[in-house]
């Protein structure tokens with residue numbers, strides 16, 4: 413028998429915790445769902461959708477609450493919070509793992525690590541690590557992360573995390589349960605890889621495959637005074653395509669402590685199968701790094717737990733966040749375009765600017781899926797502060813910087829965007845058009861909330877997929 417999940421209605425006890433308790437960003441949204449349900453299985457998700465349809469309510473979805481702009485919290489909607497829907501099963505013969513959308517990368521990795529012995533006796537003893545690549549090293553939640561594409565570690569070489577999805581189980585806007593893959597409801601499967609919050613159904617399980625392998629993580633990190641910004645950024649950009657495909661490259665400016673002057677850091681992380689191979693991979697960066705570093709860490713052994721600690725430190729819990737991002741045009745002088753962003757970080761905050769190398773992934777033909785926007789240079793700003801009195805200062809800094817950067821961008825990544833603040837392109841033209849058509853086909857009434865634009869008006873129309881500045885400069 414199918415049980416109906418109980419709804420925590422607005423104004424009833426526990427509502428506020430259910431509304432925002434699982435939202436990562438402590439800058440809480442001023443939006444109030446009619447009620448919140450926390451289903452424990454796919455049938456309860458379907459019941460919740462049917463209930464919403466009977467009551468003429470929209471549904472919003474939350475997997476892990478990591479959306480910076482808190483897309484799951486929508487006025488007058490029924491919020492379906494998937495935090496209690498738990499599933500994590502490895503099919504040992506196929507190597508396909510079925511995971512519920514609220515599974516975090518960390519939990520998935522820990523689970524797969526317990527399977528290491530089994531894999532150790534197979535022909536491919538390192539295959540367990542395959543799940544760590546592309547998909548899972550970052551510790552966010554699968555739901556929103558995979559739907560928007562998923563920029564996991566070494567994305568530039570291993571590709572987008574969503575490329576590892578072989579099927580999705582969904583509940584449609586009518587409350588029907590479907591399994592979608594390349595042969596069944598293939599348009600929904602296409603959309604599940606890059607629609608982000610515009611996916612016109614609710615994913616209740618992902619089926620994910622393994623691929624490449626590695627067993628040795630090693631990195632070299634260099635920190636310079638920010639006065640060397642241009643030299644360091646140019647060198648990092650120039651060195652990236654010369655590195656082998658085991659290496660992920662990032663360049664970050666940050667304040668080591670909110671009261672200190674910012675510094676610039678370049679990090680080269682290699683995923684290899686032996687210490688010798690890892691050392692050889694890092695040699696180029698080690699040998700050619702510009703002089704003047706104030707901190708140098710060469711060929712440091714690393715591990716997933718250590719990397720998670722680093723990630724937690726960069727994105728601390730309990731803070732107020734505002735993020736934005738852009739794919740910088742390959743023809744632009746990226747270091748010059750990003751100069752202001754990297755060198756004027758707001759004082760007294762934990763804000764950081766990130767350049768993430770995407771070449772060569774950005775140069776190859778992607779599989780046929782909604783995700784389609786790419787360039788060699790992924791750039792994101794994470795404005796992080798504690799005190800509400802700094803909201804205005806941090807918002808305006810971000811907005812001013814992005815207003816200039818966006819002119820040299822080809823578009824943006826859904827994951828670090830807020831459609832309430834800035835309109836831009838998120839897909840190539842034909843993929844954007846096709847996605848909006850699929851949305852209208854599968855959800856003609858606009859039951860699933862979709863993209864949260866200014867005033868939450870986009871509904872079944874979805875996003876325009878156009879640069880706002882093109883209109884303004886016309």
Ligand SMILES: Cc1cc2nc3c(=O)[nH]c(=O)nc-3n(C[C@H](O)[C@H](O)[C@H](O)COP(=O)(O)OP(=O)(O)OC[C@H]3O[C@@H](n4cnc5c(N)ncnc54)[C@H](O)[C@@H]3O)c2cc1C
Pocket residue numbers: 436472473474475476477478479480482483484485494513550551552553554555556557559560561562563564608609610611613614615616727827828862
């Ligand atoms: C600390 C931190 C680190 C991050 N690091 C990275 C990173 O390295 N790489 C990267 O790519 N992104 C990263 N992000 C961005 C993050 O992946 C996105 O915000 C993503 O949306 C979070 O997924 P979620 O399920 O927690 O989001 P939620 O806030 O739960 O969901 C966001 C929206 O996605 C849609 N959605 C989510 N789940 C479903 C579902 N099951 N069915 C249908 N629609 C759904 C809904 O519209 C929902 O409102 C990071 C975010 C944080 C906070």
